[in-house]
Amino acid sequence: MPYNSKILIVDDEQPILDSLGDLLVQRGYSVGTAKSAEEALESLNESDSFDLALVDYLLPGINGIDFIKQIKQEHPDLSIIMITGKGTISLAVEAMKSGVADFLEKPVNPEELHLIIKRELKYKHAIDQNAYFMAELARRSSIENIVGQTDSMLAIFEQVRQVAQTDASVLITGESGTGKELFAHHIHYCSRRKNGRLVQFSCVDLAPGIVESELFGHKKGSYTGAISTEKGRFEFADGGTLFLDEIGDIPLEFQPKLLNVLQSKQFTPIGGNRSFSSDFRLITATNKDLEQKIARDQFRSDLYYRLNVVEIKVPPLRDHKGDIPPLLNHFIKVYREKTNNPIRGITKAAQDMLMHYNWPGNIRQLKNAIEWAFVFCHEDLIDIGHLPSYVSDDNSKLSLTPTQGCTNLALIEKDLILKCLQKTNWNKTHAADLLGINRNTLRSKIQRYGIPDQVL
């Protein structure tokens, strides 16, 4: 890893730049040089790819420590080694405090310098690796966690498997909570880009300027508030996948700019004067009807056709209820591991109730319902009384046969309200939130059921 690493040498004396530069190039590093603080900042802002900087403490016109602080503020991940002619202990301490990794005295001993650089880059590499392994761990768990056995889900798994082998742009559509994000991740991790980054960006509720800055990146000072140079998502996604979630919400004004990048694979950061190319695979997702948006002039059709090379339509849960039992088993396992609550399963009655509900919030809502049950169930099996009230309310309309032990809906409701009040220490606002009803409704139910109005 230390080889091919890029090092910036900052010193006002040309002979030193030359000798250190030669030394490092001989050892296999790429080297950039700067003769002043301004030149150094310019180089760092121009290219974000330096791994390490060797900085002379005595630069004309600026205090060495102030300069280090300034670099660190704008490039927090850059390792800095300071070179000084008069290394005193107090200077070293101050330098370390401002973020310098190490420092060396002039004349620099080449072996010592190489050792320090190697150690520093190894450390940096370990941090990057750690981030990579964490992502890998998340990837494995996300792949194992996709559950489905109905024909409609199996058909989607097959589409996802096939599209993952290609570089085609994918548009994933479906209601909220159906698993669009999960499939987007899955496509990336099953594709040839799996070792590249998966860069995710949600376009919901953002002003056009923010979207542009987040995607394109910007140079320091390119607009008020741009206090440092930041890479954008297009650049981060180079070699990997860019997942634009909620693409239906992307501002209309921004759409031509996005289309342009998708066509040319080139982009210029805001305030920059050079364009970069980025090789990313695009996945987008939305719960909006884009064709309807096009008809209303809220979405550009040319962009739509670019995004929608392959469309994966994820069905709502109510259309594949056969997946509810395996999903329940799955979520019970997930929360058993997460919460230490040793629930083993779910009663037939409770499962029937969940099968009858129509799940407007789809799989996400089902998952939340199980999380809820893990709060209130202290038995072996989740039963009707442990489920959120909306599940039974819905069933009341469906004239479900009363099940043993829980014949009266009012009783279940009263029980649940009591549990929520206990859980929230009689905080009615919180309890109402938990129940998904407003505070006044909760008040009237408390009165109706004769539940004590305060902590027992």
Ligand SMILES: Nc1ncnc2c1ncn2[C@@H]1O[C@H](COP(=O)(O)OP(=O)(O)O)[C@@H](O)[C@H]1O
């Ligand atoms: N087929 C599935 N198997 C297991 N968990 C799923 C499945 N589909 C969705 N989920 C879970 O449901 C929740 C919502 O899924 P998500 O992908 O965020 O939906 P969307 O992006 O469509 O709103 C997530 O916690 C996800 O892990």
Ligand SMILES: [Mg+2]
């Ligand atoms: Mg989503």
